[in-house]
Amino acid sequence: MRLITRGDLDGLACAVIITHHEKISEILLVHPQDISDRKIDVHSNDIIANLPYHPECGLWFDHHLLTSSNRCPEGEFRGRYAQAPSAALLVWEYFGKDPRFTALVEETNRLDSAQLTEDDVLHPKDYILLGYTVDSRTGLGAFEVYFRQCVEWVKTLPIEEVLEQPMVADRVRRLRDEDRNFRKALLEASRLDGNVVFTDFRSEVLLPIGNRFLVYTLFPQANVSLRVHWGPDREFVVVAVAHSIFNRTCNTAVGELMARYGGGGHQGAGSAPIPTAEAEDKLAEIVAALQAAG
Ligand SMILES: [Mn+2]
Structure with a gap:
């Protein structure tokens, strides 16, 4: 079997x-x-x-x-x-x-x-x-x-x-190194905008990788995160939205919001690809929607 x-x-x-x-x-x-x-x-x-x-x-x-x-x-x-x-x-x-x-x-x-x-x-x-x-x-x-x-x-x-076990201990060490770098990149690329923590990784050549919950410990006031990074060939940007796992007060049904922009997800998290030419307008719209819902 x-x-x-x-x-x-x-x-x-x-x-x-x-x-x-x-x-x-x-x-x-x-x-x-x-x-x-x-x-x-x-x-x-x-x-x-x-x-x-x-x-x-x-x-x-x-x-x-x-x-x-x-x-x-x-x-x-x-x-x-x-x-x-x-x-x-x-x-x-x-x-x-x-x-x-x-x-x-x-x-x-x-x-x-x-x-x-x-x-x-x-x-x-x-x-x-x-x-x-x-x-x-x-x-x-x-x-x-x-x-x-x-x-x-x-x-x-x-x-x-x-x-x-050495294989596990080695991965734990690498994880901790990555998290240190990720924390730095995250703090540089993020700003609080009302209830939304907005992280823009478009200036990064390599997408920083680390614990996806870290942002909620750094911005406890935010109840939702919005992260932007480039899609392949920079033809579109990927926007990923998720409720905070600590400040659980976000009212937005994220999957539904992302579906309006050609993406999807579920109640607490989702993503959408947005054509680069429309990115600034659509991102502002999404942030406004997240803020209006609270
Ligand atoms: Mn599972």
């Missing part, structure tokens, strides 16, 4: 629990869009977790919002789908809630649904810290080998010892 999952802490926790209960010969990390676009060959002895449904799979677990490209299965399916803080929680429940994975699941829930404290952002530890090292969005490059290795470690070692 193969496990097809996503390369984040939720996918890792799913893999830990599933490989504990089922004989898995291979773990495949794929992008959700590749499942939706049917780019991956899926068979009846494949388990899909933390990714959209595929009609050929044998077992399916997911907790992400269903959309037109991420459809609900038409008939019966084996597995579990629910709106939940993580897919790992559904997997854990399905396989009988083994108490040895309780802490792993609880911490995965917190990271995957962004129910974090300021300390989880500034001084992360244990599973949350491990989670940052397996998140491909933190830009640490190819990490399939690392992911599979982490599955084995998390299954067999206490989290303190997982973090002591």
Whole structure:
């Protein structure tokens, strides 16, 4: 049997629990869009977790919002789908809630649904810290080998010892260096505009990468962030908007707002590509809309 999952802490926790209960010969990390676009060959002895449904799979677990490209299965399916803080929680429940994975699941829930404290952002530890090292969005490059290795470690070692593994410790060090640089770039490129923290990364040749929640610790007054960077060939700019995870008072339905500009998302976060020639006008409009809604 193969496990097809996503390369984040939720996918890792799913893999830990599933490989504990089922004989898995291979773990495949794929992008959700590749499942939706049917780019991956899926068979009846494949388990899909933390990714959209595929009609050929044998077992399916997911907790992400269903959309037109991420459809609900038409008939019966084996597995579990629910709106939940993580897919790992559904997997854990399905396989009988083994108490040895309780802490792993609880911490995965917190990271995957962004129910974090300021300390989880500034001084992360244990599973949350491990989670940052397996998140491909933190830009640490190819990490399939690392992911599979982490599955084995998390299954067999206490989290303190997982973090002591040289491969993990090395990634933690790199993460901390990156965060230092990211903090500097973020402070230089950001300004507070009412309830909006506006970050303009268009002057950066290489897009700065780091903890995406850091901005909310630096601008606690803001309840929403708007970040701009160049799209390919500078033909358009990418605008990414997200509610603060600490100051949870933002009234804007971000996905709906982004949809008006040809993008999308969900209630708390979304993005849109805006043609470069229209960028200044549209950005001003979006900021005004975020401010008007409060
Ligand atoms: Mn998830």
